[in-house]
Amino acid sequence: MLTISALVSLAVLAQPHAAPPKMALLIGIKEYDEKPINDLNGDKDVKIMRELLSATAGFAPSDITPLTPRVTKTKFINELDGFIGRATQNKETVVVIFYSGHGTQTKDEPNGDESDGLDEALVPSDAKYAGDVLDPKTLITDDEIATRIKRLRDAGVENVTLIFDCCHSGGGSRGEWIERAVENPQAPAIFPKSTEDAFKDDGKLGGYVVLSAARSTQRAYENSKGGRFTQALRAAVGRCSPDSTYLSLYERLVSEMFAVPGTNSQDPVIEGEVNRKLFTTETLTRKPYFLVSVEGSKVVLDAGIVHGIEEGTLVDVYPAETEDFDKTKPIVRATARNLQTGECDLELPSDQTPPVNVASLAGGRARVASPPIGSGQLRVYLDPSSTASLRARLGELKFVSTDCTLGDHDVSVLEREEQGRKYFVIAHPDGTEFQRVAAESRENSDPLGAALREVGKWRAIRELGRGSGGCDVRVDMEIVRVKVKQLPTGHLQFDGIQNEAASSTALDFTKNQYYAIRVRATWIANPPKLWDPCVAILNLLPTGRITQLWPQNRGFQSLQDDSRVIADGQWRWLRNLYGTALPTDTRALEDILVLGSDPTHPNPAFRDPLGVQVFKLIATRTPEDYSGLLIGEDRSPRGESSPLAQILLDYAREGVTTRAQPFSSGNGNREWMAVDVSIRVVPPTE
Incomplete structure (x- = not known):
């Protein structure tokens, strides 16, 4: 679900003088002609957005164009064309486009621009079936929308927010919550792309901001009051200030989504210029530290789960107004406890002499503790x-x-x-x-x-043990037990995280279980100002073979698209399912990070319990292809004697957190950052 309206609401507060013109197109579909497609409460989302924009962003009734309850494809396209034509008359216009309704996928036709062979599509009221599949001619594809949004960019309109309260993978309902997606058997994606991916291909998105209701493998839900995402967005905007950025809005939105009862598997996604102030083109540079406050005897850090902080993270607290952290001694090294979405408590050491004066920490600046800096060349x-x-x-x-x-x-x-x-x-x-x-x-x-x-x-x-100055990003990887379903085409499709109880969190290759891998990157300090980092994951298998696990090497464009860290705290799925449904299929075991053993595996290397085979992640300015490091080629080290093999085996025995050494080519084009990497198996009950 996209919720453009929420972001616009704060722009006016920050611009009381000569406010730029404002325009919002709010599309909320309630009625669908084809009864296999259930009706929705998109009209209620439009009502929420109208009230939000009017009350908090200064939008006049004449600034808002609502489309509801029945919106045909012709009406959708005509209204969008007219809206964009009016918006391009003044490049200072604050533009919000909101869609609430069903989403789906269809075959990528005719330009073949999607890497997975699929177009994301919105489902208008008059969408029709052609046999058992939706007729693509009756849908509104991402290409059709992107070509129109491009007109705004070409005209110099920069203050654009797109919000989608829909999703593109179908499969059921949950309690009072009804799903906002239409399953289309014509498009059997293992891991369908999320809405924000659809609009960033080939530069379609530009520098705009897109909010989506759910991750690519999740579903968006609604109840009788409207979309879960839209309701949470309204609450999140209410908690923002005139100086809030899109990232701070996103942090509040995540918190509100978790607070809504009914489902726990819908996480919003943000794409674009996340450090912009809401509804302006002003970009705020994120500070290389977190702030510390004191509430009585409690010390609070203004960073939490979405910033990559986890239980037990060590944090150095410096005096207030510290600028040169390398030359300043921290007051104390504290431990993160009682994590929340955007903050946590700091536990002070009990054995420090003399004891820390808690009051002296108020207004302090904190950074995640990092190892010494390495050499680089x-x-x-x-x-x-x-x-x-x-x-x-x-x-x-x-x-x-x-x-x-x-x-x-x-x-x-x-x-x-x-x-x-x-x-x-x-x-x-x-x-x-x-x-x-x-x-x-x-x-x-x-x-x-x-x-x-x-x-x-x-x-x-x-050089894993050494840290880095400059940027600091935390990367997590999870191997998650998942459910799959077999489509009529024979393809296996992701069907949600497995929720069945189990006595152990270890992967069990002796049963017909499926697992998926997902990664996320979260800035800890000093995010780069002008570029998005790229990541690559190298993996060691028990055979001694090293693979580039992610991104999969499908050409430079794919490396570029798949490896970008586009926003803090977003999980990104690796586009593969792994499992042992077919005992004779050994490729699944050879391609996955082995977290257990298979006594029946034909390859003896897989029969012994090796524990966790930890991967290595590198973050760079530009996409890197590490396939040249694969063991088995003359130019690369072999087997367990290789440097990477030794490191990974050590971590397999000693723990599951690693840290990468930075490497710079010195030409300003490639900069490696310090990277904390953790890995865990997600219990089936999570």
Whole structure:
């Protein structure tokens, strides 16, 4: 469900003088002609939005165009065209577009722009079935909407908020809550894309903000009062101030969603310029710290679950107004307790001498405790006999430093020649050969540089124990037991998280169970101002094979789309289901992070209980393809002797939280950040 209206409501408060024109198009469908499609309470959502915009955002009745209760495709498109035409007459216009109704998926036609072969679609009142599937000609696809939204961007209109209270994966109802999606057998997606994904493809979204009612694998619900999302949005806006950003609104929205009884599996999603003040183009730079307040004897941190804080997180508290954290000693290192959505309590150590004066912490600035900073570059030793051309060649590689001595290096590079063919040997510090690299290659203009870049990646992973200055992001991964259903096409479709009780949280490969993997990234401090980070997950299997688990290597565009961290605290599903429904299908076990063992597996490596095989996540400025690190190729280390294998095996034995070493190429285009990574198996009861 999209709720554009809520965001607009705060803009007027911040702009009392010469307020820009405001326009809102509120579409709420109540009536559907095809009775297999149930009627909804979209008209009540429109009423909520009209009241919200009028009361808190200064929208006059003439600023709001409501469409309800029956909205045909023709009426929808015509009204949207006219609305956008009027909005483009003044680029300062505050634009809100809200849709409440059914959503679905259909085959991607005719331009084939969707990576999963599907178009997200809105379902108008006059949508029709063609046999057992919805006729795509009667739906309103994301492409049809995106081409119209693009007109706003082309006209320079920047203050645009899109809100969708719908979802695109169907499958039932829950108590008083009715689902807002129409299942379409024509489009059997394993993990359908969420609404915000549909509008960001190919730059359709631009710099706008999109709020969606649910994640890509969840369903949006309503009751007799309207959409669950819209009701929560109204409450969240009421808790915001004129200086609130979209991110702070999102934090309040998450809290309100959890407070609504009836379901616990609908999480809102935000996409776009989340650090903008509501309904303005002003972007606020997020501070590299959290604030501390004191309530009696209780110390409170203004960060919680949505910021990546968890029970037991260590936090350093500095004096108020601290700017240089590297040169300032913290007052105390406290422990996060009693977590809530946007805040938590800080537990002070009982053994500190002298005891901390609680009152002195009021107004303090806090940062998540992080390990020391690592060095960053790959240190390459060249012996005195190295040619000037080799030194010049390595000098052009910004991520390489040759300013090191023997014994204080990561690798050495030696020049060799056999039968008139020149090549290089990359060797470990102990002198053992690591890799041979041809001096020239048809496939690569600089094979030595490419090989050293791979070595640099290995070294960055090797330095897990060291932290980073600069950005700091927390990444979580969950392996979740899920339900699936088989479609008439034979495809398996995600059907929600498994809620059956179980005595153990360990994965059990001896039963016909299915599991899914999801990841999320949350900023802790110093988020980048001008770019979204990208993440990649490397995984070690019991066979010793390393895989790039996520994003799946389907070309650069897919890496770019899948790996972006688009907003704090959003779960993103890996687009695969894993399980053992077919005992002969071993690929599922070979592709998943193994958290247990399978005594019957044909591969002996999978029969022993290995515990948790921890993955490694790297965050970078630009998408990276790590498939070159796969074990089994001559240029990569093999088996358990590889650096990554050793690290992962150590963490498998000792724990499930890792931290990545930053790595910078020095050219300003690639910056690795400190990354805390945790992994857990979600109990079936959660």
